[in-house]
Amino acid sequence: MFRLSPLASFPLRFSAYALSLLGLIVSLIGLTFADADWGWGVLVFGLLTALGTYDVCQRGRTVSRNYPILAHLRYNLESFGPEIRQYFIQSDTEEVPFSREQRRLIYQRAKNVSDKRPFGSLHHMRHPGYEWMSPSLAPAHIDPSSLRLTVGAERAKPYSASVFNISAMSFGALSANAISALNDGACEGGFYHDTGEGAISPYHRRGGDLVWEIGSGYFGCRNEAGDFDPERFRENARDNAVRMIEIKLSQGAKPGHGGILPGAKVTEEIASTRGVPPGRDVISPAAHTAFTTPRELIDFIVRLRELAGDKPVGIKLAIGPPWEWFAIVKAMLDTGEHPDFVVVDGGEGGTGAAPLEFINRLGMPLDEALLLVHNTLVGAGLRDRVCLAAAGKLVNAFDIARAMALGADWCNAARGFIFALGCIQARSCHTDRCPSGVATQDTLRGSRLDVPTKAHRVASFHANTVAALAEMLGAAGLHHSSELGPEHISHRLTRHEVKSFAELHDFLTPGELLVGGAERHPVFRDYWESASADSFAPPETLAKLRDSKLY
Structure with missing residues (x-):
C-alpha cells in the first residue's frame, strides 16, 4: 500500500x-x-x-x-463580527435590533441638527406589513407642550405626564453619570424618569420627576430579610421628586426571571441605595413576596397609595397567559379598587441583559399585549379610570402614534434615551465594558460621559420627538393625541389588500365583558369566565393537561 x-x-x-x-x-x-x-x-x-x-x-x-x-x-x-455587520453590511432599515436609520434619527434629534431626508423613503411601501398614518385635507396645529395627560385624577396628588418618558433603568445597570444625565434631561424637558427597580440613587435626585419602580427585591424599601418594609417605603415615597409609584410584576427583557447582582459589584454606594449589605450577593426573586394572588396585589396597591400620601400607583408587566391578566382585572372589579395606570412592557426585550431564549421567545410582543390589556379594561368598564402606557422599541413619532392607536395613553422608551446619551449599540451592556460609558460601573469609563452635554441631548431628543408627533397628529387633522384611534393607522396585508387597525383588530365595546359578551373573541370566550380574582392559576381544563400528554 x-x-x-x-x-x-x-x-x-x-x-x-x-x-x-x-x-x-x-x-x-x-x-x-x-x-x-x-x-x-x-x-x-x-x-x-x-x-x-x-x-x-x-x-x-x-x-x-x-x-x-x-x-x-x-x-x-x-x-468584532457584529461591528462589521453594523457598520459595513447592515442596511439602513434593518432593525437588529435598531436600524441605522432609527439610530441616526435619534442622534440628530438629540444634537438638534436637521433630521430631514431627501429623495424619498427607503421603505418598501408595497410589501406586506408596511404601515402608515392617513393625512387629512383639514390639518390642525398642535402645540407640542399640550401633549400631556393627567394620571391618577382621583388622587390627592395626580400627575401631569408627558406622552413620552424615560423607561425603567436602574443605577447599577447604568453608570452614575448616565443616570445623572437622564435625570437632568428629564428636569430640563419636563418629563418623567423611571428609576428602575434598583431604588432611588443620589443620581436620581437632581430635580427630575421620578416614577419609583418597586420590584420583587424591594430595593429602597426592604428589611434585613429582603421583605417589604412599609416605613422605609413611606420615607422615600413621600419625597417631592417621586410623582408616581410603579410595581414591577415582570419586564419585557426577561419576564418571569429573577436576578442576582454579584457581591463584587455591590459597592458601598449601591448597597446604600438599595438598602443591602455591601460586598454580598443581592437576589431579586422571580416573584413578589408581598402578595401571591390578584386580590392581594390590589390590596398592596391600595396600601402603597396610602403610604405614599395618595400619589398614583400603577403596575408594569409583560403579558403571559391571558387568564392571569384577566384575574387581575377581576380583582379590580371585585374590590372596587384599581391601579391608576398600567405599563405594558412588550416581549421585544430591553436594556436588561437576559438569556437568549427569554429575549427571543418569552413574553407577548407589544402589539398583542397592548391590545389585550386595552380591550380587557374597555370590556370591564375600567378604561376611563385606568391610564395605559406602552414600552418596547418605541423611539420615533410614528412608533408612539402607532402604540396610541392600539390603546396607549403615553409611551416610555429606554434604549431611545440611551442612544441620546451616546450609546452605539455595541451590545456589551452586560460586560461592564460599555464603550460609551452608559451601561457600566467602571468609574473610568462612566466618568467620560459628560453630564451637562448629554443631559441637554436627552431633553432635545424628547422635545424633537414630541414635536414630530405633534406635526404628525396635526397632519392627520387631530388636535391631541387622545383623539388618535385605530382608524388612523393603515396596515398592508398583501400587495392589493389594506386594512386600518380598526378593521384589522377586534375591539371590545365598553362594559361588554360585564354582560357576558365578547363571545366572538376567542381569547375572552375561552378564559374570561374561568379567571379568578383569588388565583393566578390556569383554568381547570388547562391545569389537567399539565398532568398528562393525552391532549
Missing part, C-alpha cells in the same frame, strides 16, 4: 505553529551567531510559539488544540 511520507502527512492546520517554532529556532541561531537585530525575531516568534504551545496543551477549546494559533484568527473575527 502506498504511504505518504511523514512530512507530506503533517496536518496543514499545525503549519502556523510549526513555522513559529522554525522562526524561533532560526532567530535564536541568528541572535547567537549574527547581530542583535535577530532579537526581534526571537520576541515575535517566541510569543507565537508560546501561544501555540498553550493552545496544544490546554483542554478547554478543541478548535484551539486542532488549530493552534490559527484558531485565534477565528475568535478575533467572531468578536
Whole structure:
C-alpha cells in the first residue's frame, strides 16, 4: 500500500505553529551567531510559539488544540463580527435590533441638527406589513407642550405626564453619570424618569420627576430579610421628586426571571441605595413576596397609595397567559379598587441583559399585549379610570402614534434615551465594558460621559420627538393625541389588500365583558369566565393537561 511520507502527512492546520517554532529556532541561531537585530525575531516568534504551545496543551477549546494559533484568527473575527455587520453590511432599515436609520434619527434629534431626508423613503411601501398614518385635507396645529395627560385624577396628588418618558433603568445597570444625565434631561424637558427597580440613587435626585419602580427585591424599601418594609417605603415615597409609584410584576427583557447582582459589584454606594449589605450577593426573586394572588396585589396597591400620601400607583408587566391578566382585572372589579395606570412592557426585550431564549421567545410582543390589556379594561368598564402606557422599541413619532392607536395613553422608551446619551449599540451592556460609558460601573469609563452635554441631548431628543408627533397628529387633522384611534393607522396585508387597525383588530365595546359578551373573541370566550380574582392559576381544563400528554 502506498504511504505518504511523514512530512507530506503533517496536518496543514499545525503549519502556523510549526513555522513559529522554525522562526524561533532560526532567530535564536541568528541572535547567537549574527547581530542583535535577530532579537526581534526571537520576541515575535517566541510569543507565537508560546501561544501555540498553550493552545496544544490546554483542554478547554478543541478548535484551539486542532488549530493552534490559527484558531485565534477565528475568535478575533467572531468578536468584532457584529461591528462589521453594523457598520459595513447592515442596511439602513434593518432593525437588529435598531436600524441605522432609527439610530441616526435619534442622534440628530438629540444634537438638534436637521433630521430631514431627501429623495424619498427607503421603505418598501408595497410589501406586506408596511404601515402608515392617513393625512387629512383639514390639518390642525398642535402645540407640542399640550401633549400631556393627567394620571391618577382621583388622587390627592395626580400627575401631569408627558406622552413620552424615560423607561425603567436602574443605577447599577447604568453608570452614575448616565443616570445623572437622564435625570437632568428629564428636569430640563419636563418629563418623567423611571428609576428602575434598583431604588432611588443620589443620581436620581437632581430635580427630575421620578416614577419609583418597586420590584420583587424591594430595593429602597426592604428589611434585613429582603421583605417589604412599609416605613422605609413611606420615607422615600413621600419625597417631592417621586410623582408616581410603579410595581414591577415582570419586564419585557426577561419576564418571569429573577436576578442576582454579584457581591463584587455591590459597592458601598449601591448597597446604600438599595438598602443591602455591601460586598454580598443581592437576589431579586422571580416573584413578589408581598402578595401571591390578584386580590392581594390590589390590596398592596391600595396600601402603597396610602403610604405614599395618595400619589398614583400603577403596575408594569409583560403579558403571559391571558387568564392571569384577566384575574387581575377581576380583582379590580371585585374590590372596587384599581391601579391608576398600567405599563405594558412588550416581549421585544430591553436594556436588561437576559438569556437568549427569554429575549427571543418569552413574553407577548407589544402589539398583542397592548391590545389585550386595552380591550380587557374597555370590556370591564375600567378604561376611563385606568391610564395605559406602552414600552418596547418605541423611539420615533410614528412608533408612539402607532402604540396610541392600539390603546396607549403615553409611551416610555429606554434604549431611545440611551442612544441620546451616546450609546452605539455595541451590545456589551452586560460586560461592564460599555464603550460609551452608559451601561457600566467602571468609574473610568462612566466618568467620560459628560453630564451637562448629554443631559441637554436627552431633553432635545424628547422635545424633537414630541414635536414630530405633534406635526404628525396635526397632519392627520387631530388636535391631541387622545383623539388618535385605530382608524388612523393603515396596515398592508398583501400587495392589493389594506386594512386600518380598526378593521384589522377586534375591539371590545365598553362594559361588554360585564354582560357576558365578547363571545366572538376567542381569547375572552375561552378564559374570561374561568379567571379568578383569588388565583393566578390556569383554568381547570388547562391545569389537567399539565398532568398528562393525552391532549
